[in-house]
Amino acid sequence: MxxxxxxxxxxxxxxxxxxxxxxxxxxxxxxxxxxxxxxxxxxxLQDSDLLFNFLEPPSGVTTGSGGHTVAATSGNFPGVVGNGVSMTIGFLGPCGMNTPHTHPRATEINFSLNTTLRGGVLVENGARFIDVEIAPGSATVFPQGAIHFEMNPSCEPAMFVAGFNNEDPGVQQVGQRYFGLPPDIVGAALGGLGVTEIQGLESKIPDNVAYGVDECLQRCGITRGNQPTAQLQPVDAGNSPSGISAAPASATAAGPSAAKPTSSNQPASSSARPAPSSSARASKPAVSQRPIGAPAVSDSPPYGARALETSSPAPEVTSFRRRA
Structure with missing residues (x-):
């Protein structure tokens, strides 16, 4: 022993x-x-450097309540270097959603393997929203930099294959990154919301892959529950200006509806409260240690130190049956 x-x-x-x-x-x-x-x-290169096992990946796994994705890029697959290609495989559980995101350096072609996926894309300002159903055996294109998502609207596991024309396509989740901007800027862009309201909204943004829309969850008998929130943007001196302190416990527990907006003549960010120190942030772990689905702890730092990729084991979404 x-x-x-x-x-x-x-x-x-x-x-x-x-x-x-x-x-x-x-x-x-x-x-x-x-x-x-x-x-x-x-x-x-060794011969083995030209192979990548998506079922037993060395890294590149992003996990949430609704499934996981596995990315093979120049960061973990030397075989793609110099060839201008990379790939991500998505394992979506019932009602799982690859939340809205962009790829700043690549166009994506997304192939649905076994289930009709719901896809959507916004290319740029002024462009219409495109809503597509990606049937099994078909593919769609998400242009470089476009905001897009994929959701499994079925009650069975789904799988997609995403190919990229760049060995380092990058990925930027819209929700997690947007709320990583300075909270006073986020509040102003949302029509003047107060800091505690912003904190309440941010605390609800789940890790990718997340659960999708309520209609699917109800139809499949799935309870959304408390999803992990470890992938939010870390705090640094740039996005925590003039001392944004932690929201009151009551506001955090009750969400944004319990928080009162800041008065119009009182700026959301006040210099009366110092910003969290770097040493205080460094004392917290970079990756959430709570089990998947457990609620966030109330003593975490404001917009605390969070990882962009978790090391939590991926949900078992490995058996697939073709469905129209």
């Missing part, structure tokens, strides 16, 4: 292996980018 010291040693050893693997991949990618010819680049 292991004692605490032995377990700690094992944990440190595992962390060292993971860090070493990440460093090794980064060094290899750097060398590949500097290779003068395709042949030189191939000579740097």
């Amino acid at each position: 292991f004692n605490l010291a032995a377990l700690s040693t094992l944990a440190l050893g595992y962390t060292s292996v993971v860090n070493a693997q990440a460093s090794s991949v980064a060094q290899l990618v750097g060398s590949l980018r500097q290779a003068p010819t395709v042949v030189d680049r191939l000579n740097l």
Whole structure:
């Protein structure tokens, strides 16, 4: 039976292996980018570097209550470097939604494998909203930089394949990133909402992949519950100006309806309250340690230190049956 010291040693050893693997991949990618010819680049690769297992990925997993996605990019798949391509596989549970997001450096072609998906896209200001049903065996295109989403409106697991014309397409979730802007700016853009209202709204933004619309949840007998919120934008000096402090516990618990808007002659951000210090933020873990579905703790820092990608195990969404 292991004692605490032995377990700690094992944990440190595992962390060292993971860090070493990440460093090794980064060094290899750097060398590949500097290779003068395709042949030189191939000579740097092992045969195994040209394979990526989406069912047992080394990294690139983003997990939420509604499923998970696995991304193979230049950050974790050296084989794509210099080839201008990458890929994400989406494993959506019943009513799961890949929440609205953009890819700043790539156009996406999205192929539905087994279930008709609901897709939507907004290309830019002035463009009409496009709503599509991506039937099994068909695909749609999301232009570079366009806001788009995919949702599984069925009560069965779904899977999609997203191909990109860039080895580093990038991804920016709209909700999580928007509320990572300075709260006084967010409040002003939303018509003058107060800071506590902004905090109440932000605290409800779930991790991707999230549960979708209520109609689907009711039809499939799924309770939304408290979804994890670990992927919100971290706080730094730039997006926590002039001392935005934590919302009162009552406002956090009751949501934005319980918070009173700031008076029109009182700015949302007041210099009377200092901004959270960097040392205070650093004392909090970067990744939420609570189980999936557990409510957020009330003593977390305002807009606290959150990870863009969680290490939580992905939900079991691995069996698929073709459905029209």
